[in-house]
Amino acid sequence: MSQFTSPEDAKALRCPLARTFGDDKPLSSECQGHVCAVWRWKPISAKDPRFTKAINEEIDRLHAEHKAEHPLSDRKKDGFHQQAVKNVSADREAHGVPSEPELGFCGLGGVPLL
Numbered sequence: 875m876s877q878f879t880s881p882e883d884a885k886a887l888r889c890p891l892a893r894t895f896g897d898d899k900p901l902s903s904e905c906q907g908h909v910c911a912v913w914r915w916k917p918i919s920a921k922d923p924r925f926t927k928a929i930n931e932e933i934d935r936l937h938a939e940h941k942a943e944h945p946l947s948d949r950k951k952d953g954f955h956q957q958a959v960k961n962v963s964a965d966r967e968a969h970g971v972p973s974e975p976e977l978g979f980c981g982l983g984g985v986p987l988l
């Protein structure tokens with residue numbers, strides 16, 4: 875199993891603190907996921923395939939747009955990378971990239987090694 879999990883899948887994990895606090899009734903032994911103060915989200919990586927795919931598509935779009943406006947230009951696709959990242963980051967969901975993290979981890983043991 876990955877060191878990172880969705881809050882839903884985290885319910886299958888046992889919480890080491892579940893029975894060490896609380897007043898009368900013991901808490902569930904299930905991990906409470908993102909509602910727990912110890913839960914930490916894993917940021918979406920710049921290497922996420924959805925992000926890199928969106929960047930490449932945006933580079934292609936910007937390059938095609940540039941070529942249409944400047945047919946004699948020899949500007950290469952690499953020259954559009956920075957603008958593509960800016961465009962995708964400005965509206966991630968329109969480019970198929972989640973704007974919120976999806977996976978997380980119990981922060982009791984610190985940050986998992988990547």
Ligand code: SF4
Nearest residue numbers: 889905906910913980
């Ligand atoms: S995040 Fe950690 S401390 Fe919080 S409920 Fe889940 S296992 Fe327990």
